[in-house]
Amino acid sequence: MIGSEPQLFEVVRRGGNRAPGSWIGIVSLTEPDEILINEIRSEAETQFNPRLLAIDIRETEPFALAREMNKLDNEWVLLHGFEHWTPARWHAAELNRNSWLRGGLNWFLLSPAAVSNIARYAPNVKSLIGSYLVIGPDQSQMSAEECETRLTQLREHYGMSDDQIIAAAENHELEMTPHMVEWLILSDRGDLV
Amino acid sequence: MxxxxxxxxxxxxxxxxxxxxxxxxxxxxVSPEQALTDGFVLTDLRPELFHKKIAARVELEPRSRQALIGGIGSGKTTELLLVQKHLAEQGISAFYVEVSRFADISRAKPGFLVGIAAKHLIRELGSMDALADDANAINNFLYGYWQHESERVYDEEPHDPYYSFVGGVIAKPIISDNIDQTARQAFERILAAYRKGRQFSLIIDGLDRMHEIDDFRRLVFPDLSIFQTLEVPVVCVAPLALQFAPQSDLREQFDRIHELSSIxxxxxxxxxxxxxxxxxxxxxxxxxxxxxxxxxxxxxxxxxxxxxxxxxxxxxxxxxxxxxxxxxxxxxxxxxxxxxxxxxxxxxxxxxxxxxxxxxxxxxxxxxxxxxxxxxxxxxxxxxxxxxxxxxxxxxx
Structure with missing residues (x-):
């Protein structure tokens, strides 16, 4: 993705055109919810009409998840709930990464917190996901007013302006905490995520 | 254009x-196996031709233990599969195992490699009555079993409070870190049955993602010792940390460490x-x-x-x-x-x-x-x- 955040249809289009077995990482501004999952499902059905199964993995151990996924043939699997995973669980996913390899597309629906954790605890998992596809704020069910309210909260809390945050990110002086990732996406600079 | x-x-x-x-x-x-099948692998990408050197040592030294080290995406699995292919062309059976497909590595205990190797040999041998008890011993060792206070053993959960579950090395491990002697002896008999007229070697993948080198030592070295004693040559990927490990005893566990640096x-x-x-x-x-x-x-x-x-x-x-x-x-x-x-x-x-x-x-x-x-x-x-x-x-x- 280059420049501003793509629309959801483009995210699904990019991911859906990848080869079978690919791992696709979608970053959502807010914690992924049923509305977003259904939007993705609907977009996928419109473009590709796949068999898509959404799996909430928040309470699932990585190896047990692999066993469930390997029972599926070439379905698209949309995994969500990663923001609830502890570092220990990410480490287990890292160790057992290859047990997740399968014939269908694996979609990883990630919040900013999950993006940080993958980078820190599961670089092997990250290497198979590759670059992220970031969904802009309007696809995360936030109105323009809600976005502005949230930006105001972040500015006041950290005492910084949007330009300062963007400049810090561009100079790679910005620690990518979930709030910072959220701020960049709200500021239409999800390309820096 | x-x-x-x-x-x-x-x-x-x-x-x-x-x-x-x-x-x-x-x-x-895509799996490296599929990439090989699809013809997408260059066997001479690296001038060092690691897979041929590794295979040569496997052929010539039955007690050899070799490690392959490389970073994420450096081609370790591809090299191991090329080793397997090369050995097969020389008539040597090499069992390639990606351990995370068999066991949750985060919960595995020493002995699990011996158990996985035994199960592979049993599958290759097919149904053999003479090895039924040994096959059962291996299953119990790997997956655990229910034991009555009189020490009678059951595979499935009985509805009786006098039974307790004895964990296996890849499921609910609650046994000690020493490899069970029954399992070891079972593996020896299974190996002897397989070996009549055949050579067997082991290629182990998937252990490189352990970040702590001491975890690798604790989990893998007991099994490597058994394989060496039984003259099963082993090639395994090892964590990148082994390359720079100050503890020389770790490096000395291997006859040769092959380092896949970047191209x-x-x-x-x-x-x-x-x-x-x-x-x-x-x-x-x-x-x-x-x-x-x-x-x-x-x-x-x-x-x-x-x-x-x-x-x-x-x-x-x-x-x-x-x-x-x-x-x-x-x-x-x-x-x-x-x-x-x-x-x-x-x-x-x-x-x-x-x-x-x-x-x-x-x-x-x-x-x-x-x-x-x-x-x-x-x-x-x-x-x-x-x-x-x-x-x-x-x-x-």
Whole structure:
């Protein structure tokens, strides 16, 4: 993705055109919810009409998840709930990464917190996901007013302006905490995520 | 451009079909087994021909233990499969096992490699009454069993409070760290039955992702000792940390440690990889050069960049993949590598870019090496990943 955040249809289009077995990482501004999952499902059905199964993995151990996924043939699997995973669980996913390899597309629906954790605890998992596809704020069910309210909260809390945050990110002086990732996406600079 | 149009017209392929074929060829998550089957692997990509050297030692030294080390996406699994293929051509049976497909490595206990090897041999031997008890002993050892207070054993959970579950080495492990003698003896008998007229060797994949070298030592070395005693040659991937481990006893456990460093981008090997997979010639020559340069010599990153650049070209409606499509993909990869870096790690990356030396015994440096933000070309040659270097503005050094 280059420049501003793509629309959801483009995210699904990019991911859906990848080869079978690919791992696709979608970053959502807010914690992924049923509305977003259904939007993705609907977009996928419109473009590709796949068999898509959404799996909430928040309470699932990585190896047990692999066993469930390997029972599926070439379905698209949309995994969500990663923001609830502890570092220990990410480490287990890292160790057992290859047990997740399968014939269908694996979609990883990630919040900013999950993006940080993958980078820190599961670089092997990250290497198979590759670059992220970031969904802009309007696809995360936030109105323009809600976005502005949230930006105001972040500015006041950290005492910084949007330009300062963007400049810090561009100079790679910005620690990518979930709030910072959220701020960049709200500021239409999800390309820096 | 006209060449592409002519060949497309001649072959009757549409733009969508050409790109689809391209995405199939450049898929970083495809299994190395499939990549080999599809003809996408260059067996002579590395001049060292590791797989032939490894296979030669397996053939000649039955008690050999060899380790293969390399960073993420360096081609370790591909090398192991080439070893297996080479040994098969010499008539030697080599069991390749990716352990995470058999066991949850995060919960496994010593002995699980012996158990997995035994199960493989039992499958190969087929149904043999003489080995039924041994096969049962191996299953109990691996998966656990229910035991009555009188010590009578059951596989399934009985509804009786006088039974307790004895964990296996790959399920609910609650037994001690010493490998069960019953299981070891069962493995010996199974191995003897298999070996009548055949050689057997073991290729173990999937253990390199253990970050702590002592975890690797604790989990794997007891099994390696048994294999050595029983003259089963073993080749296994090992954590990158072994390469720089100050404890020499760890390195001495192996007769040979093969280090897969990254491929120099100024040779022609990576160009041959691109050409082998890009049969439709979608990548322009300048785009190909940028893909090679941006990958830093890591094969998986080469494939990912080629794929991502192809995606950019496809969604933009382009007939070919140009340099600007690659530039976008390199930037995204660099941003991905920049996630989660601490201030100290940023300083270490700057120092690396300025050729101020790299201390691999520093745990932060190990993390940067392990996550491929620093690439090792030899024991004395290191560089920041070029995609990351661009994003951090370190390529000015």
């Amino acid at each position: 006209p060449e592409v149009a002519d060949s497309a017209a001649a072959s009757g392929t549409t733009r969508k079909e050409r790109f689809r074929q391209y995405f199939h060829a450049f898929n970083p998550t 120099r981008t100024n040779g022609n090997g990576l160009g041959r990889v691109l050409k082998l997979r890009d049969t439709a010639g979608l990548l322009t020559s300048t785009a190909g050069i940028e893909v090679i340069s941006g990958s830093g010599g890591l094969v998986r990153d080469l494939i990912t960049l080629a794929r991502d650049a192809g995606e950019e070209a496809y969604v933009s409606g382009s007939q070919q993949i140009e340099k600007n499509h690659v530039a976008g993909a390199v930037r995204q990869m660099g941003l991905s590598y920049s996630r989660g870096l601490s201030h100290r790690q940023l300083e270490l990356l700057r120092a690396t870019a300025e050729n101020k030396g790299v201390d691999p015994t520093d745990s932060e440096i190990m993390q940067l090496l392990g996550s491929r933000r620093i690439i090792e070309y030899s024991s004395t040659s290191f560089a920041v990943h070029p995609a990351l270097s661009k994003v951090l503005n370190l390529d000015r050094f």
